[in-house]
Amino acid sequence: MDSSQKSGEMAINITESKSTKGKAAAVAPATIIATTKGAENPKGGWKRGVGVFDFILRICAIGAALAATATMGTTDQTLPFFTQFLQFQASYDDLPAFTYFVIANGIASAYLVLSLPFSVVCIVRPHIVGARLLLLILDTVMIALTTSGAAGAASIVYLAHNGNPNTNWNAICQQFNDFCQRVSGAVVASFITAFIFMFLVVLSAVALRRN
Amino acid sequence: MDSSQKSGEMAINITESKSTKGKAAAVAPATIIATTKGAENPKGGWKRGVGVFDFILRICAIGAALAATATMGTTDQTLPFFTQFLQFQASYDDLPAFTYFVIANGIASAYLVLSLPFSVVCIVRPHIVGARLLLLILDTVMIALTTSGAAGAASIVYLAHNGNPNTNWNAICQQFNDFCQRVSGAVVASFITAFIFMFLVVLSAVALRRN
Numbered sequence: 001m002d003s004s005q006k007s008g009e010m011a012i013n014i015t016e017s018k019s020t021k022g023k024a025a026a027v028a029p030a031t032i033i034a035t036t037k038g039a040e041n042p043k044g045g046w047k048r049g050v051g052v053f054d055f056i057l058r059i060c061a062i063g064a065a066l067a068a069t070a071t072m073g074t075t076d077q078t079l080p081f082f083t084q085f086l087q088f089q090a091s092y093d094d095l096p097a098f099t100y101f102v103i104a105n106g107i108a109s110a111y112l113v114l115s116l117p118f119s120v121v122c123i124v125r126p127h128i129v130g131a132r133l134l135l136l137i138l139d140t141v142m143i144a145l146t147t148s149g150a151a152g153a154a155s156i157v158y159l160a161h162n163g164n165p166n167t168n169w170n171a172i173c174q175q176f177n178d179f180c181q182r183v184s185g186a187v188v189a190s191f192i193t194a195f196i197f198m199f200l201v202v203l204s205a206v207a208l209r210r211n
Numbered sequence: 212m213d214s215s216q217k218s219g220e221m222a223i224n225i226t227e228s229k230s231t232k233g234k235a236a237a238v239a240p241a242t243i244i245a246t247t248k249g250a251e252n253p254k255g256g257w258k259r260g261v262g263v264f265d266f267i268l269r270i271c272a273i274g275a276a277l278a279a280t281a282t283m284g285t286t287d288q289t290l291p292f293f294t295q296f297l298q299f300q301a302s303y304d305d306l307p308a309f310t311y312f313v314i315a316n317g318i319a320s321a322y323l324v325l326s327l328p329f330s331v332v333c334i335v336r337p338h339i340v341g342a343r344l345l346l347l348i349l350d351t352v353m354i355a356l357t358t359s360g361a362a363g364a365a366s367i368v369y370l371a372h373n374g375n376p377n378t379n380w381n382a383i384c385q386q387f388n389d390f391c392q393r394v395s396g397a398v399v400a401s402f403i404t405a406f407i408f409m410f411l412v413v414l415s416a417v418a419l420r421r422n
Contacts, residue, residue: 094377097366129420136416140354140409147355148362155308155363156370160378166305167371169380198351201412205347208420209340 047126050207054135054200055119061196062112065146068189069105072098072153075186077179090176097152098183104149105190108142108197115139122207129208136204143197150190157183258337261418265346265411266330272407273323276357279400280316283309283364286397288390301383301390308363309394315360316401319353319408333418340419347415354408361401368394 076091092098115138121131160180163171173180287302303309326349332342371391374382384391 090377095375096369133416133420137413140351140412143351143354144358144405144409147358148365151359151362152366154359155366158307159367159370159380164306166301167380167383169370169378172378194355198355201351202348205344205416205419208416209344 047207048123050203051119051123051126054203054207055116055123057196057200057203058112058116058119061193061200062109064189064193064196065105065109065112068150068186068193069102069109071182071189072105072186073102075179075182077176090172090179092183095156097156101149101153101186101190104145105186105193108146108193111138111142126207132204132208136201136208139197139201139204143194143201146190146194146197150187150194153183153190154187157187258418259334261414262330262334262337265414265418266327266334268407268411268414269323269327269330272404272411273320275400275404275407276316276320276323279361279397279404280313280320282393282400283316283397284313286390286393288387301387303394306367308367312360312364312397312401315356316397316404319357319404322349322353337418343415343419347412347419350408350412350415354405354412357401357405357408361398361405364394364401365398368398 072092078090092102115135118131118135121128122135157180159169159171160176160183161171161173163169283303289301303313326346329342329346332339333346368391370380370382371387371394372382372384374380
């Protein structure tokens with residue numbers, strides 16, 4: 001997998017500090033070891049800093065994703081008047097886009113909690129490639145998941161606020177004002193989650209690059 | 212930018228192929244040079260292969276993004292009957308979500324065309340980090356852009372197909388069947404574009420990782 005393993009099979013390897021896994025170099029003079037050892041610390045520290053930042057961002061994202069899920073999931077407004085046949089009530093499961101929103105943000109929250117141990121591994125061992133690559137791939141999938149949930153809900157919220165005369169869909173936010181307010185808040189929280197995921201992907205990519 | 216340029220200024224550099232930044236080690240025997248040079252080719256070739264695959268995927272994505280933009284942008288259906296006051300006509304700019312869809316996919320198409328030279332740079336010089344990191348960051352932004360456009364339009368298309376009795380929004384696809392068909396096709400093409408972008412991000416991350 002890693003070419004440093006290949007180089008480890010060679011008898012002599014002076015690039016130890018660069019390729020983290022290298023075997024000790026018996027032939028290389030002490031001066032070189034000293035120089036490269038000196039260069040190792042700031043690099044490891046830099047990667048560790050990225051890892052800590054990654055961990056903090058994940059905790060922020062958990063907050064945003066849980067807020068989005070909970071706000072949308074608990075929103076429920078019953079109007080104080082009703083006719084003989086039906087009671088006017090608005091809830092997230094009236095609209096498929098909102099149901100998808102709750103599912104998508106629930107999955108994102110669960111993923112974020114489960115990803116915390118991997119993030120800790122990346123802090124403790126900054127040079128591990130596998131864990132970071134796994135996080136990057138799953139974060140990329142989560143960008144798509146949260147963005148699609150948020151955008152789908154946003155376009156319904158927009159319709160609920162403004163209606164559309166061309167298709168004869170009327171605005172419902174005059175009646176369900178409280179419902180619309182809370183749903184809009186949930187959409188904003190979900191977009192914040194998606195934004196944090198984008199930042200996490202870029203952060204992982206920066207930490208992955210060789211140097 | 213690339214650290215290999217820095218190391219090029221040194222008189223002797225044998226660690227170049229492994230760790231582009233390595234300090235020169237005049238003491239190391241010549242056998243190491245031969246070994247590491249031998250190990251360089253497959254690695255460079257591997258990264259070049261990833262670069263070529265990246266380029267091909269980008270061309271596929273251009274096709275999908277342009278198809279999505281063109282299909283949505285040219286969709287226009289006028290019903291064969293009209294009343295005294297209004298003619299029944301459906302076009303993408305009747306709905307803000309569809310307008311956003313066209314803009315988002317137009318931007319994605321333009322970005323993809325402009326990104327081709329950078330992709331070529333990554334093929335010609337597989338070890339350049341800057342260009343690849345730039346592509347990764349912009350691809351990540353494009354995932355969010357295309358996914359949000361596609362999801363927003365998808366939730367409107369779903370509404371147009373099925374309507375929603377809770378909010379009293381009626382399905383319009385009975386009347387505008389041709390319109391709905393083409394819009395659905397455009398949404399699928401846009402999701403394909405978003406999927407290719409996700410794949411491109413992961414590919415760039417794999418190519419970025421040090422080894």
